[in-house]
Amino acid sequence: MEVIITGANAITSPYLHIWDWRVAIYLFLGGLAAGCMVMSAIANLRPGKSVAPDDPCCWRVVILSPIILNIGMFFLFLDLEAKHNMLSFYTTLQPLSPMSWGSWILLLIFPAMIAYAFSVIPAENREVLRFKGLIKFAEQMGRHLRLLAKINFAFGIILGIYTGVLLSSFAARPLWNSSILPILFLNSALSTGAATMILMAHKNEVKLFFTKVDIWLIACEIVVIGLLFYGQYTSSAAARESIMPFFTMSHEYFPYFVSIIALSVIFPLAIVLKFSEMAGEHSETLSLRQKLEMNVSAILVLLGGAIIRFALVYAGQLSKFTGLS
Amino acid sequence: MAVNRRNFLKCAAFTVGGTALAGSPFVKATSLLAGKDIQHVPSFCEICFWKCGLIARVEDGKVVKLEGNPQNPQSRGKLCARGQGGIGLLYDKDRLKTPLIRTGERGDGKYKKVSWEEAYSYIAEKMNTIKEKYGPESMALFAHGTGGGYMANFIEAYGSPNECHPSYAQCKGAREVGFSLTFGSGPASSSERADMSKSKVIALFGTHLGENMHNSHVQDFTEGLGKGAKLIVIDPRFSTAASKASMWLPIKPGTDLALILAWTNIIISENLYDKEYIEKYAQGFDELKESVKGYSAAWAAEQTDLPEADILEAARELGRYKPNVVLHPGRHVSWYGDDTQRSRGIAILNALLGSWGREGGLYLAPKVKLAKLKKAHHHPEPEEDSITRGDYPFAYGGITTEVRDVTISGDPYPVKGWILIGTNLIKTLPSVPKTIEAIKKLDLLVSIDIMPTDTVMMSDVILPAATYLERHDELMVVKQKSAGVSIRQPVVKPMYDTKPPWLIAKELCNKMGLGKYVEYNTLEEKLRKLAALWEVDYKKLSEKGYIPLANTGHPYITKDNPPVFKTDSGKIELYSLALEDEDFDPVPKFTPPVEPPEGMFRLLYGRSPVHTFARTINNPRLWELKKTNEVWLNADMARQLGVGNGEKIALINQDGVKSEAGLAKVTERIRKDCVYMIHGFGATSKRLSRAYKNGIDDQQMITKYTVDPISGTSGMRVNFVKIVKEV
Amino acid sequence: MSKYAMVIDQSRCIGCMACIVACKAENDVPPEMFRTRVMDITKGKFPKLRTEYRSELCNHCDDAQCVTACPTGASHNRDDGTVQIDRKKCVGCKACLAACPYDARYINHEHGYADKCTFCTHRVEKGLEPACVATCVGRSRIFGDLSDKNSEVSRLLAENEHRVLLKEAGTKPQVYYINRYPNHK
Numbered sequence A: 001m002e003v004i005i006t007g008a009n010a011i012t013s014p015y016l017h018i019w020d021w022r023v024a025i026y027l028f029l030g031g032l033a034a035g036c037m038v039m040s041a042i043a044n045l046r047p048g049k050s051v052a053p054d055d056p057c058c059w060r061v062v063i064l065s066p067i068i069l070n071i072g073m074f075f076l077f078l079d080l081e082a083k084h085n086m087l088s089f090y091t092t093l094q095p096l097s098p099m100s101w102g103s104w105i106l107l108l109i110f111p112a113m114i115a116y117a118f119s120v121i122p123a124e125n126r127e128v129l130r131f132k133g134l135i136k137f138a139e140q141m142g143r144h145l146r147l148l149a150k151i152n153f154a155f156g157i158i159l160g161i162y163t164g165v166l167l168s169s170f171a172a173r174p175l176w177n178s179s180i181l182p183i184l185f186l187n188s189a190l191s192t193g194a195a196t197m198i199l200m201a202h203k204n205e206v207k208l209f210f211t212k213v214d215i216w217l218i219a220c221e222i223v224v225i226g227l228l229f230y231g232q233y234t235s236s237a238a239a240r241e242s243i244m245p246f247f248t249m250s251h252e253y254f255p256y257f258v259s260i261i262a263l264s265v266i267f268p269l270a271i272v273l274k275f276s277e278m279a280g281e282h283s284e285t286l287s288l289r290q291k292l293e294m295n296v297s298a299i300l301v302l303l304g305g306a307i308i309r310f311a312l313v314y315a316g317q318l319s320k321f322t323g324l325s
Numbered sequence B: 001m002a003v004n005r006r007n008f009l010k011c012a013a014f015t016v017g018g019t020a021l022a023g024s025p026f027v028k029a030t031s032l033l034a035g036k037d038i039q040h041v042p043s044f045c046e047i048c049f050w051k052c053g054l055i056a057r058v059e060d061g062k063v064v065k066l067e068g069n070p071q072n073p074q075s076r077g078k079l080c081a082r083g084q085g086g087i088g089l090l091y092d093k094d095r096l097k098t099p100l101i102r103t104g105e106r107g108d109g110k111y112k113k114v115s116w117e118e119a120y121s122y123i124a125e126k127m128n129t130i131k132e133k134y135g136p137e138s139m140a141l142f143a144h145g146t147g148g149g150y151m152a153n154f155i156e157a158y159g160s161p162n163e164c165h166p167s168y169a170q171c172k173g174a175r176e177v178g179f180s181l182t183f184g185s186g187p188a189s190s191s192e193r194a195d196m197s198k199s200k201v202i203a204l205f206g207t208h209l210g211e212n213m214h215n216s217h218v219q220d221f222t223e224g225l226g227k228g229a230k231l232i233v234i235d236p237r238f239s240t241a242a243s244k245a246s247m248w249l250p251i252k253p254g255t256d257l258a259l260i261l262a263w264t265n266i267i268i269s270e271n272l273y274d275k276e277y278i279e280k281y282a283q284g285f286d287e288l289k290e291s292v293k294g295y296s297a298a299w300a301a302e303q304t305d306l307p308e309a310d311i312l313e314a315a316r317e318l319g320r321y322k323p324n325v326v327l328h329p330g331r332h333v334s335w336y337g338d339d340t341q342r343s344r345g346i347a348i349l350n351a352l353l354g355s356w357g358r359e360g361g362l363y364l365a366p367k368v369k370l371a372k373l374k375k376a377h378h379h380p381e382p383e384e385d386s387i388t389r390g391d392y393p394f395a396y397g398g399i400t401t402e403v404r405d406v407t408i409s410g411d412p413y414p415v416k417g418w419i420l421i422g423t424n425l426i427k428t429l430p431s432v433p434k435t436i437e438a439i440k441k442l443d444l445l446v447s448i449d450i451m452p453t454d455t456v457m458m459s460d461v462i463l464p465a466a467t468y469l470e471r472h473d474e475l476m477v478v479k480q481k482s483a484g485v486s487i488r489q490p491v492v493k494p495m496y497d498t499k500p501p502w503l504i505a506k507e508l509c510n511k512m513g514l515g516k517y518v519e520y521n522t523l524e525e526k527l528r529k530l531a532a533l534w535e536v537d538y539k540k541l542s543e544k545g546y547i548p549l550a551n552t553g554h555p556y557i558t559k560d561n562p563p564v565f566k567t568d569s570g571k572i573e574l575y576s577l578a579l580e581d582e583d584f585d586p587v588p589k590f591t592p593p594v595e596p597p598e599g600m601f602r603l604l605y606g607r608s609p610v611h612t613f614a615r616t617i618n619n620p621r622l623w624e625l626k627k628t629n630e631v632w633l634n635a636d637m638a639r640q641l642g643v644g645n646g647e648k649i650a651l652i653n654q655d656g657v658k659s660e661a662g663l664a665k666v667t668e669r670i671r672k673d674c675v676y677m678i679h680g681f682g683a684t685s686k687r688l689s690r691a692y693k694n695g696i697d698d699q700q701m702i703t704k705y706t707v708d709p710i711s712g713t714s715g716m717r718v719n720f721v722k723i724v725k726e727v
Numbered sequence C: 001m002s003k004y005a006m007v008i009d010q011s012r013c014i015g016c017m018a019c020i021v022a023c024k025a026e027n028d029v030p031p032e033m034f035r036t037r038v039m040d041i042t043k044g045k046f047p048k049l050r051t052e053y054r055s056e057l058c059n060h061c062d063d064a065q066c067v068t069a070c071p072t073g074a075s076h077n078r079d080d081g082t083v084q085i086d087r088k089k090c091v092g093c094k095a096c097l098a099a100c101p102y103d104a105r106y107i108n109h110e111h112g113y114a115d116k117c118t119f120c121t122h123r124v125e126k127g128l129e130p131a132c133v134a135t136c137v138g139r140s141r142i143f144g145d146l147s148d149k150n151s152e153v154s155r156l157l158a159e160n161e162h163r164v165l166l167k168e169a170g171t172k173p174q175v176y177y178i179n180r181y182p183n184h185k
């Protein structure tokens, strides 16, 4: 077949390239923030013994998450072509547009995150707030810590799912248009959140707890990634086409091929490391080697999460409905 | 230029009404609009020579849109892509902006800006010395397009008989000669008279309509197809037209005459011809019958590499639907040097099928007798004969290649000065080396042009012309089924320091003391006089852009509208007495073309629907649709050569000339023995920011051409190329 | 209420590209950007070939995915059956570009808003044909009102076998294609 197209737009031809690293980073950081919200909530809500006050992760991560989310949204903002019309996001609610409720969710999440952040500041540290009003606010919030944690847990889940739905809602882009995508993104969000906890925690008890959590999450993640590709492969011709870049060893598809290889190394490696952390004696303080293992595996998980976002954002734009020509 | 008040008021009204519901974006938009001064100015196009009627929308003095004039039959409310893109020429930043005089060597592009006065003085001085040293006949004019007439008047007044036109020898000359020899007149004036919208069968030899985008002609074509006309396309390439055909005959290049003669034979021997018509109007039938009887379908199949069955079927289709069939006369027919005889062959077939003067055939020219303005001063009789006809007995137009050869040889007399208007010879004439050699012999080369083209940048003096959207030109008499008058008038004022060609010619005449030969102060003054003489209301004309001339249309033969054949015999000459007198074949005979040597391909060329020759390549609005050309190469041959689609290649022709590197288009859409490319690409002028070094120039590869002994036109499809990979 | 639609008779498209150039001038489309394109698709092997010419533009879908995806309501279905963009609301998020199965949209980089074919409503409101239709040399593009049973578009659809592009995308396009292939020899 010989095809000549006269009058094609560079932005959609030969394939879509509307979104780049900015959006990929947004999706990653959005997910990371979501994960942090959920995991920090878990830390603070753990039944029975409350590790909250005396392990820094339980409040540092909470304070970190709105900052992470903000940075993420900044990258999204960078991607908007008509920034001067920003406000029109909030003059309407488009019930069927993920991006529309996404923008509203982000708006609602913030107060909750801020309140939560204030609530977890340990009493002895509240002085750093200096202003009376703020200190008072922190005290009040402190009383509702558990409630705020629950709210943030819920919002975290929603945010995690949203970052996936954003892409999966585009029927025109077969790779994205999979109901597994939001689950993968949520899953990845949670695992990166757990990883952050591990990095931030001091108490090995806490580190070990989230290491256990992370093992499960990564295991799931590997399965879900498998399911995503399997689902595409067994679906329409276009869907099958859409995963080709990941399994084609060619110049133009090289990055995708590499990304799939990287993932299939990173996650198993992370798990292995984690098991070796679990094994062996655990005194009150962790040996340097254990610490190193834990942190390395945590960083691997974060890396994996980033790779997933980048690979899917770019590869999704290569995929299109067949039959166009 | 009448301001369109209604439009203006409408907008104003909107705002008034609008301000009530203030804030709504709609009102903002219109109130912006309201301020605008919007004019609609009719004129006609010059991006090619179909000269379609246009209506320009001008907002605050800027041309924003060109649309087809519904009244004008050349356009019928539509413009082709190129016509739409005319604005791109008007506002092309690369335009010639001031007169220039060469300071460096020819071709090294060094010029100094000068005033018009200086430019005129320079030209006048040179032309006077040429006149003294060699005589006025040593100046020659090369012209194409509406500007030509004014310059013709100029050099005739100066005393030279030497004017030539690429639109004759490199274009339709042989067709006009071939048809005139047969019917006593050619099939074309401002438009080929193929009645395709009513045809039952259309046959195209080459004639790649759809790529050849003469507006109303293509409208007739698609209209005919829409009504279910059968289309037979004879073309070695699967052209756009071929893709619409009910029968595509991928003929071996150069063998069309064999097919034509076989069809003639079949149509006669199977009694498919229009007996009554032939008896009544034609002469020499028996001689024709006798001389073609040898040409069987089997023989033609051999020669043309086409299936015998298809050849027979096509002939019978034509016979079945006669006389409402047309074998298109073509336009660019300067192919192989046997072009007059091929055109004769096509003319004879049309005659046999009785299509001349019949519905769906070749309709009759409208009857228009328009008086000329009386001239007070007549041009001096040239002392020397014109060299422009060479010794080609039937040449009726100035042969560019003849003038070029004489310039090189100096025989019978030296030619020392050329004036070029509206023609880009380096791209247009076969054998670029010869063109350069001739230019080197000149004492004076003047170019009147709009763009710094390859040829312009060889000139001694460059005079920047105003575009067709910025000037008046002679009234155009449109001749389709009926006639009418169409006007060109400025849509906007000339940009930069440019002038309309009529004014340039007039000022040159004045400069050289020939002022009396231009008998008007402004061209518009002359147009008004002409209109009055023709009883056309000038005001109405300038408002409407086109005025039909009453009862000029008698397209078909009827009892009271018999055809007139201005041949020696007064009849259709199937057997040409005129040719016989000059010892040419009175009935066409076929001589097989020279085959491409092993490993080489015949070089063919044609049009892009969005470009006109070389002249539009730099036009941003058209360039963005077709930025470069490719070399069409048959897929199997490409495989053998190891050339992939879109890969870099170059051509080397039989004379060892190597082309610039270009792209290969590997395709099933062409025969194995030829390659094809779009003409006009590969500009060498650095000042054409978009066209420069862009694509392959077919002309560069056409170093060889065979001259048609009857018409003197150039056969340009006689070059062979091999393909080499580039990196 | 009118229901605007376009019928494209591919057998009459001669690939002249007049539509593209006219559209750009009429709608002031920036260089290198396009609201309509022409496909030239050849199948088969020499000498048995078939080339299809097909001009494409926004399909003004009844179930427009671009509208669904738009977070600001800038993209909307109008009750005249067309799909339009309110430039003052558009944030240039490009969700609509991702959502359109026909790649009918582009971003006007001079102003940042998403843009596409409007069916030339500004002309239609004045009783004119869309620019591409008005200049269509092959009379391949026919524009009209489907709610009027006597309109040329209604007639053409009634009389001819027709299709839409990417039916499977389920957007209910309002640009219809008819094609009568010549019987090749």
Ligand SMILES: Nc1nc2c(c(=O)[nH]1)N[C@H]1C(S)=C(S)[C@@H](COP(=O)(O)OP(=O)(O)OC[C@H]3O[C@@H](n4cnc5c(=O)[nH]c(N)nc54)[C@H](O)[C@@H]3O)O[C@H]1N2
Pocket: B048, B049, B171, B172, B204, B205, B206, B207, B208, B209, B211, B212, B213, B214, B234, B235, B236, B237, B239, B251, B252, B253, B254, B255, B256, B330, B331, B332, B333, B335, B604, B605, B606, B607, B608, B609, B610, B611, B612, B613, B676, B717
């Ligand atoms: N868009 C556009 N349209 C134009 C022009 C333009 O510049 N641009 N120029 C106008 C002018 S001035 C002219 S003269 C015409 C020229 O246009 P035409 O008169 O149509 O020119 P041709 O050379 O007949 O057509 C070229 C076709 O002939 C085929 N061909 C090549 N060799 C042979 C052969 O040996 N036998 C047969 N049967 N076919 C062959 C080629 O494959 C190609 O498809 O176009 C006019 N229209």
Ligand SMILES: Nc1nc2c(c(=O)[nH]1)N[C@H]1C(S)=C(S)[C@@H](COP(=O)(O)OP(=O)(O)OC[C@H]3O[C@@H](n4cnc5c(=O)[nH]c(N)nc54)[C@H](O)[C@@H]3O)O[C@H]1N2
Pocket: B046, B144, B145, B147, B166, B167, B170, B171, B172, B332, B421, B422, B423, B424, B425, B427, B428, B429, B430, B448, B449, B450, B451, B453, B465, B466, B467, B468, B501, B605, B606, B612, B613, B614, B615, B679, B698, B699, B702, B716
């Ligand atoms: N190899 C090859 N050679 C060919 C052909 C081919 O297909 N292949 N085609 C042949 C045919 S059919 C023809 S008709 C000729 C055409 O030959 P030309 O008419 O020489 O071709 P163009 O390239 O259009 O050159 C026109 C020149 O006029 C300038 N011009 C445009 N508009 C105006 C104007 O309004 N005023 C003035 N003063 N100048 C203007 C343009 O800038 C350009 O330089 O070429 C012939 N030569």
Ligand code: SF4
Pocket: B045, B046, B047, B048, B049, B050, B051, B052, B078, B079, B080, B081, B082, B083, B084, B213, B214, B215
């Ligand atoms: S055919 Fe096209 S380029 Fe030629 S005069 Fe008409 S509109 Fe202009």
Ligand code: SF4
Pocket: C057, C058, C059, C060, C061, C064, C065, C066, C067, C083, C099, C100, C101, C102, C103, C104, C105, C116, C171
């Ligand atoms: S074609 Fe694309 S842009 Fe046009 S309405 Fe349909 S989905 Fe929207």
Ligand code: SF4
Pocket: C069, C070, C071, C072, C073, C074, C075, C085, C089, C090, C091, C092, C093, C094, C095, C096, C097, C113, C114
């Ligand atoms: S780019 Fe504009 S029109 Fe498209 S979805 Fe975003 S806001 Fe809506």
Ligand code: SF4
Pocket: C022, C023, C024, C026, C027, C035, C036, C057, C116, C117, C118, C119, C120, C130, C131, C132, C133
């Ligand atoms: S309808 Fe108007 S906007 Fe749409 S393609 Fe045609 S000319 Fe362009």
Ligand code: SF4
Pocket: C012, C013, C014, C015, C016, C017, C018, C019, C020, C038, C055, C132, C135, C136, C137, C138, C139, C140, C141
């Ligand atoms: S203008 Fe009409 S004929 Fe020409 S390419 Fe466009 S749709 Fe086809």
Ligand SMILES: [Mo]
Pocket: B167, B170, B171, B172, B331, B332
């Ligand atoms: Mo020509």
